[in-house]
Amino acid sequence: MPCKNGRVRADAMANREKLLDAASAVFAERGIDAPLTLLPERANLGKGTLYRHFADRDAVILGLAARLRIRFAGIVEAADAAESGWDAIVTYIDGATAMYLDLPWLGAVRARARQLAPSDGRFELAVRLVIERARAEGSLRADVDPTDVVFAPAMLAGFVDLPEPMRSVVMARQRDIILDGLRAPGVPRPQLGGNPLTIERLRAYTDGDADSSADVTASGA
Numbered sequence: 001m002p003c004k005n006g007r008v009r010a011d012a013m014a015n016r017e018k019l020l021d022a023a024s025a026v027f028a029e030r031g032i033d034a035p036l037t038l039l040p041e042r043a044n045l046g047k048g049t050l051y052r053h054f055a056d057r058d059a060v061i062l063g064l065a066a067r068l069r070i071r072f073a074g075i076v077e078a079a080d081a082a083e084s085g086w087d088a089i090v091t092y093i094d095g096a097t098a099m100y101l102d103l104p105w106l107g108a109v110r111a112r113a114r115q116l117a118p119s120d121g122r123f124e125l126a127v128r129l130v131i132e133r134a135r136a137e138g139s140l141r142a143d144v145d146p147t148d149v150v151f152a153p154a155m156l157a158g159f160v161d162l163p164e165p166m167r168s169v170v171m172a173r174q175r176d177i178i179l180d181g182l183r184a185p186g187v188p189r190p191q192l193g194g195n196p197l198t199i200e201r202l203r204a205y206t207d208g209d210a211d212s213s214a215d216v217t218a219s220g221a
Helices: 002-030 038-043 047-053 057-080 085-102 106-116 122-137 146-157 166-182 199-206
Strands: none
Touching: 002 038, 002 047, 002 057, 038 047, 057 085, 057 106, 057 122, 085 106, 085 122, 085 146, 085 166, 122 146, 146 166
């Protein structure tokens, strides 16, 4: 009997994770207010399984928010393991930017989750410690606030709708510009990576030219 009960619990947990996977995919496509009935359909499970695990939309939101905390903890751990304070800043920004790109619903879920369960402050403290380390070594501007670092990945994620390869080229260059703005005075500044878009190519994209990003890597100032 213990083995059977253990198997049932394992199956239930597996189904819960499948539903959260489905929620992640559906919310990425249709937003966090998408019909919940799409979740069991995407997960190949019954509606009853959905409501056994998640009584309502808020429960799904909190489940995804818990996943975000786990991934964020991994980013902070990687930042803590970085060789220098500046490397920790870069590690955090790159890791958080990747989260935004992987999870288009991130901002909406975090905002809704904060309404349902106020933050305990661990997120803010973790970012502050990363900043204090870089500031102490003299690589970060003294007037940088934790919110400046927190907003950086969100700004970079604003380019997510650009077509490839334009998106990668633009994001890489804008990342370098943001990092350059965070550096302390007197710290060596590397050359900006990639090539900027020409006004003509940017205009072609905004005018709906499907081929406007085809040779973006070769564009110059």
